[in-house]
Amino acid sequence: MKFKSIKGTKDILPDESYRWQFVEQTIRSVMHAFNYREIRTPVFEETALFARGIGELTDIVGKEMYTFLDRSGSSLTLKPEMTAAVMRSFIQNNLGEQQPLVKVYYIAPMFRQERPQAGRLRQFHQFGAEAIGASHPYIDAEIIVLSAEIYKALGIKNFEIKINSVGCEQCRPSYKDKLTKHLQSVYDKLSEESRKRFGQNPLRILDSKDENDRALTNDAPLMKDHLCEECSSHFSQLRSILTSLNIEYQIDGRIVRGLDYYTKTAYEIVSNDLGSQDALTGGGRYDLLVKELDGKQTPSVGFAAGIERALMAMEKQNLFSGEQFSPKIFIAAADSAGKDWAITQAMTFRQSGISCEIDFLERSLKSQMREADRQKAEFVIIIGENELRNGHVSVKNMKTGNQTIVMIKDLVNHFQYQEGKDEPGKKD
């Protein structure tokens, strides 16, 4: 085997693509119900966009980006996340000047050069939404509910919504001091990893999975208890809106989003069906990002969710059975006269919107029947010289095994009628 897909990338093969189609269709329909419109941006951007937007010190920018120089020497990067790209587009195209609140969604591939593991790939796919232009917690709530509704629509059961507030430029610095002081007292006992974080981003120590670290930080001060008045009121309003919407959530003061741009609301949706990478969704508010990217300060909220992780949860919960695409009709030809007829008739069916397959491998009638069965064709038309002479064909219903005679000239009508008769009320 000479060529292989790149480490951490995967093919989506014909046997599984219907699952992706189902997930994507469901996402679109819920997004549309909430009146979000799709935005598509290029797969790559100027490297500096991500460096500035996501934060120079984040892991994503520091060590995970697929960055390369193009032939003119420009540094480009395959997008590791979507928010910075959406904001760039928002600013570049003056979307905020056309309407005060812009609500967009996306479904797109992302790229991060990390070590692959369960639920983590180098090319992965996210869906997400951004609501740009509103600061009221109503819109934070809408974003949270929107993401949760998508999981419900997909049939995913066991997920939890965890919310927190990470404060703002006003309250975060003084909280950080308090936290740092507290952590200094236990610094010697912290894990090596956490000690490394102490210098860079002490907030993340709260997020540590190390049991000892968690115990040591049990009584550490949490951001949510040290919010300024504005942030505190925003957070409590959000909670009561969610409650009034009957959304179950937990407050988790240890949620710290890894990207620099978050302010106020931060939330995660997690599932215990995923293994170690248990986050289905991460999101929150980022009121400073547009300005950071040289736009006019614009409050924004959004979320990003992993499609592969949603699929994992669905598989774990057995939400898929053997669905596959199958043709309505397979034409099995007994002889060469039949084959000549088959290719013409197949085109007629197809042009009438009836899916149809024929044999291309010069196989025996028996083999053609086996093929029709394997493909789960609903009906098989059997055709040969006899039928051509008499102007009718045998039509076999592969589910019941019943076989009937249909005049050749009536065939298209016959199956169009079948379509309506078999699936009353069903349309699409």
Added chain:
RNA sequence: GUGUCCAUAGUUCAGUUUGGUUAGAACGCCAGGUUGUGGCCCUGGAGGUCGUGGGUUCAAGUCCCACUGGACACCCCA
């Protein structure tokens, strides 16, 4: 970037511990089972440089080393 485990037909795996005749199974695939008909069943068939490259040995799928790839965990996150 670190760690643990793994790598044999299209797929899932035996065989590796105690190196030794033509490397097996199941499923899948192909063809047949009398005259033009699927699924079940029966018969036959095709298909493997045993991840790659070195080494030890009279002899390596089996032992040793390196590399590549995979799985999972750390880290981080979707």
